[in-house]
Amino acid sequence: MKPSAGFGRGLVWLRNDLRVRDNTALYRAAGSCRQLATIFIACPQSWRSHDDGDPVVAFRLACLRALKRDLAERNIPLYFLELPTLEQVPPALARIAEKLQIDVLFANAEYPLDERRRDGAVREALKQAGVPVEYCTDRTLLPPGSVKTGTGAAYRVFTPFKRAFIAQCGSEFAPLPPPRKMDAARWPRWIRTGNENNLVQTIPDGLRGYGGVPEKNGGPLGWKPGEKAAARRLRAFRGRIDGYRKGRDFPALDATSRLSPYLNCGAISIRQCAQMALALNGGRWSGGSDGINCWLSELVWREFYTHLLAAFPRLCMHKPFRPETDKVPWSRDERKFRRWCAGETGVPIVDAAMRQLNQTGWMHNRLRMIAASFLCKNLLIDWRWGERYFMQRLIDADLAANNGGWQWVASTGVDAVPYFRVFNPYSQSKRFDRKGDFIRRLVPELRHLGGDDIHCPPPQAAYPLPICDVAQSRRHAIEVFAGLP
Secondary structure (H helix, E strand, C coil): CCCCEEEEEEEECCCCCCCCCCCCHHHHHHHHHEEEEEEECCCCCHHHHHCCCCEEEEEEHHHHHHHHHHHHCCCCECCCCEECCCHHHHHHHHHHHHHHCCCCCECCCCCCCHHHHHHHHHHHHHHCCCCCCCECCCCCCCCCCCEEECCCCCCCCHHHHHHHHHHHHCCCCCCCCCCCCCCCCCCCCCCEEECEEEEECCCCCCEEEEEEEEEEEEEECCCCCHHHHHHHHHHHHHHHHHHHHHHHHCCCCCCCCHHHHHHCCCCHHHHHHHHHHHCCCCCCCCCCHHHHHHHHHHHHHHHHHHHHHCCHHHHHHHHHHHHHHCCEEEEEEEEHHHHHHHHHCHHHHHHEEEEEHHHHHCCCHHHHHHHHHHHHHCCCCCCHHHHHHHHHHCCCCCCCHHHHHHHHHHHCCCCCCCCCCCCCCHHHHHHHHHCCHHHHHHHHHHCCCCCCHCCCCCCCCCCCCCCHHHHHHHHHHHHHHCCCC
């Protein structure tokens, strides 16, 4: 669709789309407005209530600072406003549109329930001010709600969703160019918007209620921020994507893309990722390189979970997709939960996984499944406790993917793992970290052990005994789920 035309001043409301290239809202605004500004609105109280943690917020702000420089080269100012909650955004944007004499507002659509309600209220508030609002599809390849079954319902199983998605999506993408250099304009540098909240053109290092995270190697927790860093990571992965299927399950290897933090904050687009892989695969979603096929399938899983979030609002309300699983008598043992969080369960692969999360803000996907299964099935602790902890600690914390992954492991979600399938952490460890290289890296108190002892160590003075009997706790979990009405 070509951008509409004929506007003077436009405003692009940036959210989790922090890039100039292949940004749908920015492209459409630049094509239809003579002058353009952008705005980012931080809502720390709402973010905290949604469990956005220090790592994801620190990375978001760091990427925003990088984006500001790229926008300035194109005569596009970036305004920053801090409001406590989402509910305060609509009237604030209406005041800003008036003060900046904005003719139109563009933004890329978001799909969690509270954000959709906020966006509806923004549309209404600006309508009263005579300013049209255009929300664009950008976070997904297809608009959520557009891929339906023959009866018009949302898909609940991945494989038929994938078939329908590929048939509808096709395989040709043309990522959008960055905006042209806009006409220079005299934009205010500071505006009082009411309630003591000021619109400024500086990006803070932190926000009220957020403590920040350590800076390492030029970025939060060692993750270099910004669109250029994301592009470098995509190019590096391009050279090893063929080996993705074979190497992706081994946490000691650098075999995954590690693009998820950049995709989450929008420093790179899903189209750029899909285009790279499809171009290498001869335009095929399957039938080419095993590694590329596998990675493309992971992109479709991301799409699937976002479509589900939009179709089933209860997923945003801490509710299981399968209502009967709300009757599981989950344990509320906070002592065991704290040991799991700290990586002190006495099960080496689980502890290594949790320590990787706590130290780097990221966890290898195979380890996410192992650690989550151990919490939900072996400890029988409510999956929502783990989901929340991951949201607070992950630098790539995305509600749709995180909720989908946890409900899959906990056997409470769509197309979930059967309740009787419980990951055995010891066999998983021996299979995917055979020599114990990853465990030794993250659990240094076990470095001296060799053979199978690294996976299931004998009593150690410096390391805790296992928090539970894995075999016995597995049987108990299966009995609990089998007894649900």
